[in-house]
Amino acid sequence: MGVSLKDVASRAGVSIKTVSNVVNNYPHVTPQMRAKVQQAIDELGYRPNLTARHLRKGRTGIIALAVPEFGNPYFAELAGAVVDAAARHDYTVLVDHTAGLREKELLVSQGFRAHVIDGLILSPIHLETEDLTARTDSAPLVLLGEREYEAPYDHIAIDNVAAAREAVRHLIGLGHRRIAFLGSRTGRERQPAHLRLRGWREEHAAAGLEADDALVVVTDGYGREDGASAMAALLDRGGRPDAVFAYNDLIAVGAMRTLTERGLSVPGDVAVVGFDDIEEGRYGSTTLTTISPDKEAIARLAVDSLVERLAGGTAPEPRRQRPGYRLVVRESTTRSARSR
Amino acid sequence: MGVSLKDVASRAGVSIKTVSNVVNNYPHVTPQMRAKVQQAIDELGYRPNLTARHLRKGRTGIIALAVPEFGNPYFAELAGAVVDAAARHDYTVLVDHTAGLREKELLVSQGFRAHVIDGLILSPIHLETEDLTARTDSAPLVLLGEREYEAPYDHIAIDNVAAAREAVRHLIGLGHRRIAFLGSRTGRERQPAHLRLRGWREEHAAAGLEADDALVVVTDGYGREDGASAMAALLDRGGRPDAVFAYNDLIAVGAMRTLTERGLSVPGDVAVVGFDDIEEGRYGSTTLTTISPDKEAIARLAVDSLVERLAGGTAPEPRRQRPGYRLVVRESTTRSARSR
Numbered sequence: 001m002g003v004s005l006k007d008v009a010s011r012a013g014v015s016i017k018t019v020s021n022v023v024n025n026y027p028h029v030t031p032q033m034r035a036k037v038q039q040a041i042d043e044l045g046y047r048p049n050l051t052a053r054h055l056r057k058g059r060t061g062i063i064a065l066a067v068p069e070f071g072n073p074y075f076a077e078l079a080g081a082v083v084d085a086a087a088r089h090d091y092t093v094l095v096d097h098t099a100g101l102r103e104k105e106l107l108v109s110q111g112f113r114a115h116v117i118d119g120l121i122l123s124p125i126h127l128e129t130e131d132l133t134a135r136t137d138s139a140p141l142v143l144l145g146e147r148e149y150e151a152p153y154d155h156i157a158i159d160n161v162a163a164a165r166e167a168v169r170h171l172i173g174l175g176h177r178r179i180a181f182l183g184s185r186t187g188r189e190r191q192p193a194h195l196r197l198r199g200w201r202e203e204h205a206a207a208g209l210e211a212d213d214a215l216v217v218v219t220d221g222y223g224r225e226d227g228a229s230a231m232a233a234l235l236d237r238g239g240r241p242d243a244v245f246a247y248n249d250l251i252a253v254g255a256m257r258t259l260t261e262r263g264l265s266v267p268g269d270v271a272v273v274g275f276d277d278i279e280e281g282r283y284g285s286t287t288l289t290t291i292s293p294d295k296e297a298i299a300r301l302a303v304d305s306l307v308e309r310l311a312g313g314t315a316p317e318p319r320r321q322r323p324g325y326r327l328v329v330r331e332s333t334t335r336s337a338r339s340r
Numbered sequence: 341m342g343v344s345l346k347d348v349a350s351r352a353g354v355s356i357k358t359v360s361n362v363v364n365n366y367p368h369v370t371p372q373m374r375a376k377v378q379q380a381i382d383e384l385g386y387r388p389n390l391t392a393r394h395l396r397k398g399r400t401g402i403i404a405l406a407v408p409e410f411g412n413p414y415f416a417e418l419a420g421a422v423v424d425a426a427a428r429h430d431y432t433v434l435v436d437h438t439a440g441l442r443e444k445e446l447l448v449s450q451g452f453r454a455h456v457i458d459g460l461i462l463s464p465i466h467l468e469t470e471d472l473t474a475r476t477d478s479a480p481l482v483l484l485g486e487r488e489y490e491a492p493y494d495h496i497a498i499d500n501v502a503a504a505r506e507a508v509r510h511l512i513g514l515g516h517r518r519i520a521f522l523g524s525r526t527g528r529e530r531q532p533a534h535l536r537l538r539g540w541r542e543e544h545a546a547a548g549l550e551a552d553d554a555l556v557v558v559t560d561g562y563g564r565e566d567g568a569s570a571m572a573a574l575l576d577r578g579g580r581p582d583a584v585f586a587y588n589d590l591i592a593v594g595a596m597r598t599l600t601e602r603g604l605s606v607p608g609d610v611a612v613v614g615f616d617d618i619e620e621g622r623y624g625s626t627t628l629t630t631i632s633p634d635k636e637a638i639a640r641l642a643v644d645s646l647v648e649r650l651a652g653g654t655a656p657e658p659r660r661q662r663p664g665y666r667l668v669v670r671e672s673t674t675r676s677a678r679s680r
Contacts (some may be wrong), residue, residue, distance in 0.1 A: 007469070080437070
């Protein structure tokens with residue numbers, strides 16, 4: 001457990017306010033008082049927050065992380081990793097959600113809170129390249145996620161095509177031939193699902209199989225309800241697959257719920273693979289096989305990129321970085337798999 | 341869909357930067373330009389963000405919400421509701437997580453970012469009344485959650501004892517007599533689980549039943565893993581219950597996973613009730629009966645309290661407000677229940 005301001009105050013025999021004044025280098029503290037507090041700080045190994053130090057450099061010590069939704073556990077888990085990575089550089093993280101709205105993404109990327117934040121990590125859904133090239137805010141920006149841009153910003157994302165191919169290869173290897181893709185946004189070349197759908201297609205081709213477009217289901221969103229209704233729609237049109245590759249774990253969870261309601265077993269009747277490796281997938285009555293992006297690496301690379309640019313000096317060219325991922329096999333494709 | 345800065349810029353035939361300058365009332369805009377942009381704003385019904393207006397009042401337009409963890413979907417869902425409630429008052433929300441650390445709760449409550457935020461909504465776990473009475477930061481503070489304090493701050497929380505009693509009453513009504521409580525923090529009178537455990541005890545007494553303390557399991561935390569290991573511990577010591585009342589939904593989810601691994605059916609062998617009504621509970625292969633706190637009301641009351649205090653005038657006495665809740669019956673107690 002960390003040492004608190006209060007611990008320091010009680011050791012030094014002064015008020016918390018006085019300790020705070022010393023830590024923040026405020027002028028109205030006598031040298032004697034300062035020495036007394038400093039001694040308590042040294043004895044207890046107290047580590048003050050560095051807001052004051054940031055402020056002296058004309059910074060706030062705050063970076064923003066803007067994600068499409070708090071409600072998606074993937075972003076909640078990623079946000080936790082970003083908070084940890086930022087803390088190692090003495091940065092606090094302001095988490096913002098864009099609610100998947102283009103308007104909110106624009107506001108955030110245009111720096112509507114430039115007076116508060118030193119830099120921004122943004123996971124966009126709707127922004128276009130021209131929105132980013134039109135950006136006038138000077139705070140460093142790092143992009144996350146699958147959208148690809150021809151804009152001069154660092155971009156951190158796993159290789160979504162390769163990861164999707166690995167998921168589909170796993171299903172083909174288990175003997176499945178009718179493999180559905182749930183969660184497409186057909187016709188929108190740069191939308192998030194595009195790369196994973198491409199992986200689904202490419203892996204079929206590589207295996208000499210025909211990818212059946214009748215097994216691709218478009219959804220409105222990325223949630224459990226979208227997965228449940230996509231699965232129902234597919235079954236209702238008589239297109240029962242023997243396996244499902246879902247755009248993400250939430251869609252997979254929704255699809256599995258529909259399969260349960262229809263009396264179909266997972267993986268006996270239909271095998272299911274998700275994407276994201278959210279903790280929820282490890283605890284269902286059928287645990288979920290999924291692609292697990294290295295969230296710690298994503299967070300670390302994003303924060304390190306921002307910090308490097310904030311440090312000034314010769315800023316490197318915008319970089320594209322690809323953290324790792326792995327396929328985690330669980331019960332939804334192989335009943336005997338017991339890994340969590 | 342909202343109207344964007346870009347829409348206004350394109351209607352007015354000017355750059356986004358110019359629109360931003362007008363919206364923020366910056367001086368270096370010609371009256372002609374200002375009129376042109378204002379006309380486009382009026383025609384499109386664009387609603388500018390009010391950061392600039394807040395700044396003129398010496399405010400930042402930002403309130404902070406500090407929760408114990410992003411990873412718990414209850415807090416993620418609550419955060420979404422707070423963001424919505426705050427937006428109605430033109431406030432932006434900075435979401436912070438205290439990681440369940442006393443040190444971080446202290447830092448947040450002491451106003452370590454007072455230069456950035458106008459007010460704070462805090463859901464504490466470890467803070468004590470004396471920590472709050474020692475608080476020197478002048479920003480309004482509203483408390484959420486089950487911890488009760490004798491400190492002069494608004495506090496928003498559902499009636500946890502009554503809600504827990506309703507959950508246990510439901511199980512007793514179904515004929516269950518060996519009802520376990522998972523997630524206690526025994527001996528810590530003011531810890532979060534205390535009130536729900538009291539409800540468990542009181543409802544047994546009201547029904548003329550003996551509450552068996554051997555069925556109370558202490559956990560380290562509030563997550564799925566804690567529920568899974570608590571359930572395993574209870575079964576391992578031969579204390580198989582016929583029902584479980586879990587401190588929260590995550591503990592319930594973990595407990596159900598252990599029951600599945602042990603070959604026990606829910607609700608056939610063991611009925612399970614959770615607390616929080618997180619979306620995950622509606623999608624498992626067995627949907628989860630739970631206490632559903634009114635998250636929108638909690639968020640609205642918290643934001644309204646802050647806004648009222650920020651508005652100044654005669655500040656009301658600190659208030660204790662109790663938003664509503666309801667029991668939602670699903671498959672984990674009544675197999676035929678199909679409600680989501």
